[in-house]
Amino acid sequence: MWRTGFYNMLFLGIIGVIFIFFAEPAVRLFTTTRKWCHWRPSCLRILSYGNIGYAYGMVMLQAFNGAGDTVTPTIVYFFGFWLLEIPLAYVLAIPLHLHSKGVFLSIVIAEARLRPRAWCCSREADGSGNRFKRAVREPLSTT
Numbered sequence: 001m002w003r004t005g006f007y008n009m010l011f012l013g014i015i016g017v018i019f020i021f022f023a024e025p026a027v028r029l030f031t032t033t034r035k036w037c038h039w040r041p042s043c044l045r046i047l048s049y050g051n052i053g054y055a056y057g058m059v060m061l062q063a064f065n066g067a068g069d070t071v072t073p074t075i076v077y078f079f080g081f082w083l084l085e086i087p088l089a090y091v092l093a094i095p096l097h098l099h100s101k102g103v104f105l106s107i108v109i110a111e112a113r114l115r116p117r118a119w120c121c122s123r124e125a126d127g128s129g130n131r132f133k134r135a136v137r138e139p140l141s142t143t
Contacts, residue, residue, distance in 0.1 A: 005059035009052050016051030019044050039100045046101065050108040057115035076114060085110030 019026060023041035031040070061073045085106050092102025 001059060001063045005056045008055040008059050012051040012055035016048040019048040019051075023048070042101060043104050046104040046108060050111050053112055053115045057111065060115075080110050080114035084113060 023044040027040040027044060061076060064070070064072045088109060089103045089106035092098045092106050093100070094102075096102060098105065
């Protein structure tokens with residue numbers, strides 16, 4: 001899991017750097033509509049700053065799903081997205097007047113907050129032999 005996370009982090013980090021520097025040409029590959037083009041490169045850049053964190057955390061939480069434990073990722077995602085990202089997007093976009101950039105920033109902030117928790121859950125499960133190792137050792141029942 002750790003090696004996969006590292007390779008995923010390298011790959012998405014490289015993709016993120018490319019999108020940070022070439023956001024406008026990348027957006028123009030998909031649309032030429034002038035009405036909405038002003039915020040699309042901004043979105044791509046802001047989300048690309050979080051690519052390294054997304055990559056590592058994605059592998060850690062999906063390892064729980066692959067091991068048969070769906071409760072841990074569900075709890076982490078509930079707190080990270082429903083209780084943090086959605087209210088944060090509202091606060092940044094409307095009261096703080098960041099508009100669409102506030103929504104994009106809330107995605108990166110919530111993901112950044114989610115990843116340390118995913119890492120802690122992975123380390124705990126990896127070292128104590130509880131949920132993660134038990135789920136890997138014991139096959140799922142077919143009944």
